[in-house]
Amino acid sequence: MPEKEVFKLSNLLKSYEGKRALSLSSLKIKKGERVALIGPSGAGKTTLLNLMANTIKADRGEILIDGIPMTEYGFGKQLHKKMGIIRQQFDLVGQLAVIHNVLAGRLGEWGFFKSLLSLFIPQDEKVAVKALKRVGLEDRVYERTSKLSGGEQQRVALARLLVQHPEVILADEPVASLDPARAEDILQVLVKLAREEEQTLIASLHSVEYAKKYFSRIISLRAGEIYFDLPSEKVSPEDLNNLYSLKEMK
Numbered sequence: 291m292p293e294k295e296v297f298k299l300s301n302l303l304k305s306y307e308g309k310r311a312l313s314l315s316s317l318k319i320k321k322g323e324r325v326a327l328i329g330p331s332g333a334g335k336t337t338l339l340n341l342m343a344n345t346i347k348a349d350r351g352e353i354l355i356d357g358i359p360m361t362e363y364g365f366g367k368q369l370h371k372k373m374g375i376i377r378q379q380f381d382l383v384g385q386l387a388v389i390h391n392v393l394a395g396r397l398g399e400w401g402f403f404k405s406l407l408s409l410f411i412p413q414d415e416k417v418a419v420k421a422l423k424r425v426g427l428e429d430r431v432y433e434r435t436s437k438l439s440g441g442e443q444q445r446v447a448l449a450r451l452l453v454q455h456p457e458v459i460l461a462d463e464p465v466a467s468l469d470p471a472r473a474e475d476i477l478q479v480l481v482k483l484a485r486e487e488e489q490t491l492i493a494s495l496h497s498v499e500y501a502k503k504y505f506s507r508i509i510s511l512r513a514g515e516i517y518f519d520l521p522s523e524k525v526s527p528e529d530l531n532n533l534y535s536l537k538e539m540k
């Protein structure tokens with residue numbers, strides 16, 4: 291049986307002020323794949339993730355999610371159920387208790403009043419506590435989020451993802467702002483959770499070492515185009531040298 295494609299991108303073009311940021315003819319990502327996006331600064335990694343998350347629009351081309359055009363999903367609950375996003379800035383509200391930030395993963399499903407009520411009496415508390423247990427923060431549930439370290443805050447963002455339980459996780463530089471030990475720790479948790487939940491994971495990373503260690507497929511971008519797209523174990527030092535060399539840059 292053929293494996294199911296979560297993403298099928300064709301003839302995509304995105305420019306900013308007339309300058310091409312990303313152009314790709316075809317890209318398919320299968321359900322359950324763990325894909326790392328690598329490449330020099332400005333190569334188009336964030337642009338690609340934002341297009342996949344529907345937070346920006348392409349100038350032309352088509353994105354199919356589970357065979358259905360992105361445009362048919364709109365910005366509603368359906369897409370929220372499908373995709374979760376995690377960024378290096380964590381996108382947490384520091385003044386709120388940890389539990390409220392975790393339960394923000396439910397906002398896409400809750401109506402306005404339930405969301406508002408939850409700020410006073412946390413709704414689905416058990417679900418949030420369970421998620422916090424899985425990321426090792428069960429003793430910080432009611433603490434103010436800003437009091438947590440960067441690594442702990444990123445774990446809160448992971449617990450929020452667990453509560454949201456999307457089919458696909460798009461992670462934009464999820465560990466860039468952490469020190470190397472914490473970065474690896476968070477990446478390990480992220481990959482483990484995605485594997486356990488059978489989620490598709492697509493993450494942009496600056497560390498080639500982590501890309502090779504934790505991801506099965508590496509897509510490299512350079513100057514807005516796919517430079518190579520290979521199983522991790524097939525990526526050679528020469529591929530990487532060429533990818534990051536300054537000489538041939540367009």
Ligand SMILES: Nc1ncnc2c1ncn2[C@@H]1O[C@H](COP(=O)(O)OP(=O)(O)OP(=O)(O)O)[C@@H](O)[C@H]1O
Binds near residue numbers: 306333
């Ligand atoms: N909002 C914007 N307005 C104008 N140009 C933009 C905008 N966002 C991105 N760009 C340009 O598009 C190109 C691709 O940027 P993008 O952020 O996708 O790269 P990246 O690979 O994620 O880089 P980095 O690793 O530094 O985060 C760059 O030339 C960038 O300057």
